[in-house]
Amino acid sequence: MYERIVIAGGGQAAVQAVDTLRRRGFAGALTLVGDEPWPPYQRPPLSKKYLAGSLERERLLIRPAAFFAEHAVTTHFGRRVTEIARRERRVRLDDGLVLPYDALLLATGSRPRQLLAPGRELGGVHYLRTLVDADRIRAECAAGGRLVIIGGGYIGLEVAATARERGMEVTVLEMAPRVMSRVTSPEVSAFYEAEHARHGVRIRCNETLRALQGDARTGRVRAVLTESGGEYPADLVIAGVGVAPADELARAAALECENGVVTDAYCRTADEAIYAAGDCASHLSRQYGRHLRLESVDNAFEQGTTVALNLLGGETVHDKVPWFWSDQFDLKLIIIGLSSGYDTAVLRGSPATRSFSVCYLRGGELVALDSINTPKDQMAARKLIPVHARPNLDRLADPAVALRDSV
Numbered sequence: 300m301y302e303r304i305v306i307a308g309g310g311q312a313a314v315q316a317v318d319t320l321r322r323r324g325f326a327g328a329l330t331l332v333g334d335e336p337w338p339p340y341q342r343p344p345l346s347k348k349y350l351a352g353s354l355e356r357e358r359l360l361i362r363p364a365a366f367f368a369e370h371a372v373t374t375h376f377g378r379r380v381t382e383i384a385r386r387e388r389r390v391r392l393d394d395g396l397v398l399p400y401d402a403l404l405l406a407t408g409s410r411p412r413q414l415l416a417p418g419r420e421l422g423g424v425h426y427l428r429t430l431v432d433a434d435r436i437r438a439e440c441a442a443g444g445r446l447v448i449i450g451g452g453y454i455g456l457e458v459a460a461t462a463r464e465r466g467m468e469v470t471v472l473e474m475a476p477r478v479m480s481r482v483t484s485p486e487v488s489a490f491y492e493a494e495h496a497r498h499g500v501r502i503r504c505n506e507t508l509r510a511l512q513g514d515a516r517t518g519r520v521r522a523v524l525t526e527s528g529g530e531y532p533a534d535l536v537i538a539g540v541g542v543a544p545a546d547e548l549a550r551a552a553a554l555e556c557e558n559g560v561v562t563d564a565y566c567r568t569a570d571e572a573i574y575a576a577g578d579c580a581s582h583l584s585r586q587y588g589r590h591l592r593l594e595s596v597d598n599a600f601e602q603g604t605t606v607a608l609n610l611l612g613g614e615t616v617h618d619k620v621p622w623f624w625s626d627q628f629d630l631k632l633i634i635i636g637l638s639s640g641y642d643t644a645v646l647r648g649s650p651a652t653r654s655f656s657v658c659y660l661r662g663g664e665l666v667a668l669d670s671i672n673t674p675k676d677q678m679a680a681r682k683l684i685p686v687h688a689r690p691n692l693d694r695l696a697d698p699a700v701a702l703r704d705s706v
């Protein structure tokens with residue numbers, strides 16, 4: 300049994316591990332080091348309600364600030380772990396403090412990929428990951444202002460919807476032929492492109508960033524230039540071009556990293572005293588038979604829980620079917636499972652009603668479902684996908700038949 304557990308990183312996975320450890324009776328020393336200056340908070344509202352100005356800052360906290368003292372957790376907020384000494388089992392912080400551990404959890408999350416184009420350092424060019432980023436963007440969102448978003452993934456589109464509702468002129472530039480191409484099918488992409496157009500968001504696909512043009516007087520961005528010769532005037536630019544795992548600590552400590560900190564099915568690295576969870580972890584999924592690095596609250600929550608159970612002496616495998624959500628305008632997209640490699644897509648309902656699902660099958664087995672405002676379908680999919688259900692295609696395509704009755 301471990302006496303001293305240290306957690307590097309203060310986000311969703313870290314809080315979940317702390318919470319589970321204490322709820323399950325861990326009585327040893329528990330230390331949390333997070334490099335942001337406040338207690339862990341939820342990131343999803345940063346592109347949604349918080350950016351819209353309709354959610355108070357305090358409501359972002361995953362647990363009230365007092366939670367950590369009440370649960371005897373020593374916190375170092377605003378401090379970075381800079382080094383892991385594996386042989387001695389201790390970490391060093393950026394203020395020189397050395398913390399010994401019996402077990403270490405890496406829950407360091409991920410960071411936005413940076414633009415490489417000329418002009419990237421201009422004023423008015425932002426990324427969105429942290430509360431500080433969201434506050435900066437919020438302060439520069441002004442009705443009538445021109446916002447250009449680079450990247451038509453979840454975050455880019457959520458910001459587009461929010462900024463449009465705040466009265467900005469919004470253009471989204473996406474280098475792929477369609478939006479959200481990494482996570483969903485052409486049918487769902489087309490639906491979202493039409494919805495954004497209906498709300499007045501201009502989406503331009505097949506547009507690759509060439510440069511950001513500045514105003515020499517103010518030092519701020521004034522236009523976005525694309526490879527095709529396009530020029531998009533901008534008062535504000537937000538880049539949402541993906542994230543990279545924050546795995547530099549693990550790399551420096553010679554732990555295997557391959558698109559994140561490599562772990563086994565128990566969320567443990569090759570060093571038996573070090574675990575990894577959340578956005579930073581590349582986890583061996585038995586369900587999918589390969590390593591996966593996922594970026595979602597659900598994944599951070601479940602892996603944080605698994606690590607805690609294993610630190611308490613369990614042998615828990617993290618093997619849940621993942622799910623994701625995205626809110627854009629009044630549409631709730633919930634994706635259950637991973638659709639990559641599907642051979643058949645079945646539409647349930649009609650996009651014209653703004654409430655429909657797309658079911659993805661591989662070799663006759665339901666592997667994923669995209670639910671757009673269809674709560675019953677997504678609830679049923681959560682049960683059917685883990686048991687490798689093989690639905691009847693005609694019944695599946697008939698929205699009058701409950702999804703759970705399609706098998």
Ligand SMILES: Cc1cc2nc3c(=O)[nH]c(=O)nc-3n(C[C@H](O)[C@H](O)[C@H](O)COP(=O)(O)OP(=O)(O)OC[C@H]3O[C@@H](n4cnc5c(N)ncnc54)[C@H](O)[C@@H]3O)c2cc1C
Nearest residue numbers: 308309310311312334342343380407408577578594595596
């Ligand atoms: C704008 C936005 C919207 C999102 N919307 C959704 C959504 O709708 N649905 C969804 O499922 N997911 C969403 N996500 C993704 C989700 O927030 C992440 O998957 C989740 O936060 C991952 O949790 P984590 O604990 O792994 O990492 P994080 O939440 O990133 O926390 C890691 C923390 O560790 C800190 N850290 C890093 N290195 C060190 C170090 N060396 N020492 C100390 N601290 C360190 C980081 O600064 C950070 O504070 C969104 C993310 C963003 C940015």
